[in-house]
Amino acid sequence: MGDTPTENLLKRHQHWLLAILSALLLFLSFPNVNLYPFAWIAMVPFFIALTRATGWKSAFWIGYLTGFLFFAGLLPAIALLYPYANIFITIVAYLLLVGYTGLYFAVFAALMKCVPVRSGALFPLAAACIWTALEWVRSWMITGFPWGSIGYSQWNNLPGIQVASLFSVHGISFVVVLFNAGIATLLCNRNQWRQEIRALVLPVILTIFCFGYGAFQLQGAEPLDRESNATVPADTETLNVALVPGNVSQLQKWNVNQFPAILQRYINLTYKASREAPDLIVWPETSIRSRALTGEWPRSYGRFSRMLRDTAMPILVGTANRGKTDEAIGKFSKDIDKRNEPIYNRVLSISPDGKMQGDYAKMHLVPFGEYVPLENLLPDFIPDFIQFEPFAHGKTVNLLPVFIVKDKTDTQKVEIGASICFESVFPDEFRRPVQKSARVMGILTNTD
Template identity: 35%
Template sequence: MVHRFIHLLLLPVVSGTLLVLSFPTYDLDFLAWIALVPLLIAIREKPWKTAFGQGWLAGLVFFVGTLSWVINAMHQYGQIPLPVSFLIMLLLAGYCALFVALFAAILVALTDARGLLRPWTAAALWVTLEWLRGHLFSGFPWALLGYSQYHALSVIQIADVTGVYGISFLLVLVNALVARLAEVLGSRVWRGAQPVPVPWVTVVVAAALFAFVVDYGYWRLDPRNNPANEHSLHIGLVQPNVDQAQKWDVALRRQTIDRYKKLTAQVVQEVDLVVWPEAATPFFFDAETDYREEMLRFVRERGVPLLFGSPAMDSRTDGGQRLLNSAYLVSGTGMVLDRYDKVHLVPFGEYVPLKPILFFLNKLVVGLGDFVPGSGPRVMSGPSGHLGLVICFEVIFPDLVRQFVDQGADYMVTITNDAWFGRTSAPYQHFAMVVFRAVENRVPFARAANTGISGFIDAEGHILRTTDLFVESALSGEVRIGGTRTIYTAYGDLFTVGCAILTLLVAARSWRQGAFKGAFKGDYVRRPESPPSEPNYPF
């Protein structure tokens, strides 16, 4: 009974817990290299339905731990009752956990002729499912496994080829190999157990791959191997720390504007561009003439370009109004040069999907109404080159950021309002993803956040300067421009396509052998008493 409990429930819970500890704010990133081992051991020789349940349990623990901040956003700022907020978080975590469940269920169906897990298949399958999670139903690629390694710069440099998914692949490969070696050890410790062969080919190839990735990382991090930067740009970031509950209070509008002016004055003398966060203006910049002119006059007096977020209202063809989450670039002479409208909106934050059914969630939509997406990514002509801008949630989508750089962005700016998250792990998780966007495309990032974390990240992923959470701050930093175009920028998620193809090929082979069909019929084939004559299939 105890043994059954450990294998059925405890090991998946341990995996989920180790995954949580791998991410911010715990940041025990080394645990990610073994976090899946308990789950992989638990699903060994299990029917697919059992493996599905075990995978879902591990995923639920993982995503409840990493998405618990949803409760704070829903309850404190959305005014949703605490029990309902908790239920919404559970629903989101349960949905994300389905991808871990599918990983476990499909993996047991793709075991080799001995009933042993295939490390390469496990890694490819995991990446394929992570990519699907980032695209289905508008996508939610939060807490991808690779993000746990944002501090391990020598490991993550390969992301300029594979994207963050390559790091996830390497992590799962190591986890699966450790689990496989645990099977080898167990077969030699327990009496009567059928000896499991050491997968020497897999061990050698995986070790060589890991060595290559780390060696490539050190090579990329060596300044001698990076192209000389053409020039640099000094950017000032303003973090006003405006309370979310007071942000749209008309009575506090003057106080908010004056706070921005005060903080801007602290950095404006030493920078080429000032950046305010998402939805910085407590008014519609295009619509409210008096405040608009005051801002433009302030910029003219300082003589430095300003990039800031503001809601915008456009007319529709039917005579109605379109609400957009926008950002404006103003020249040092006070001329509005450009406007970018956010493309990828936050479900239940900026719009309510299936609104006729989910009408009770209207309170979550920023107190202004439903936003509509912009027309698409495009770069601005900013100081010292082309500027790419992503707003808040958009930075978690690798391919979206890639499109900006592919269009010619020399440097990236991301503006956000993470006040919704409160003092939770979310601001740290959100910031960690920016590290990968910088490495993937070899472009520096400047990040301005209302309540933090604001800061600078260079093209190799070094976190240069940051602010604390929930403090007023004005931060300046140097952004070096002139990197090389990466394989990831040019070709996008080609690596994930390869992973999907590998998964399908292994599935097709298993189908022909009858193992895949048998697993899903409940006829799980266990390891035979004597080793088969055919060579062990390494993938």
């Protein structure tokens, strides 16, 4: 008896269905679903689909479909651009970004078609090497976009991610892809599994090492005690930080009429947090408008400066300001015109007396969200759709000094490294403040 029309249809399009399945499993392994164990088998259908490809061109499109669907599900956060940009440019930017990142899957698939799946241990090793190399290229090509690196899917897998301290997130991606390719090799050669079992030797060894190393590292770590009355050994240096989340939507945040209420929300939360006597207060990225800090808006400036005096605590605050940062808040002068100077996404360290202790300007900006890449090469009508003034790139890694008063006779200086939102996904950039002797790292973001 022959196959039914439905069965024939499924057989003809089996490779596409397998590609879709892999995209779905990869998506489920990432936040916000967080089914991270799926990542260890998510690419198996994809590798099997490649064996159905008739050539490298067919493999290319199988890879592109997988990558496009995966990133389409992973990157809806690009919709956050809408408050800054026309809805048309938001959709175009989303599709361009998804289409671009999907190309890395396509190139990977085309290259893997050149490696026979019956090559035993060579297939998984080649897959892991090529994949990791392409992830690394994606992390710096054009402006760099490392979101979706498979290693990040394991963020909640504590034993599995400890090896990142040795090999970074790319090392985790290497092991996960190696394991997937080893399983796929065995399944594709299941009739000769005794000969092909060797394809799993290296993946199993490295996976055991990965989890074994993680378990060893965690064995000596004390569990994080979330109780407020937890005791800390006397010789342990601590920094008590109060994070003030405004939970302000993007549409509200950039509406100037909403700012007084937003500022009051942050001030109320800060007063509440100050009752716990923290060493430092931290507000999110671009949480306060620069005009409230300079004194150009006297009422807002008065409320903010009064809060500083009342709480008597240093604060890190995110803002967007022009040109060089003033030496202290409240320095607005009509004689100083900064309207033609570039605007920066900054974090400021402000002491209780209003003096500016330091600032850091974001260096790695979000394409189309904070600046327009290759603006000179785009059609003239594209920049017209952008409804925000692009930020300028920061030039230097500045540490933020904070002076912590432990008691009346002891003031301790702590230098903090800041990473603003998108910058935190770039390991090399996150490492720079540490190399400049930052004792604490902080990530400020503006997501609600």
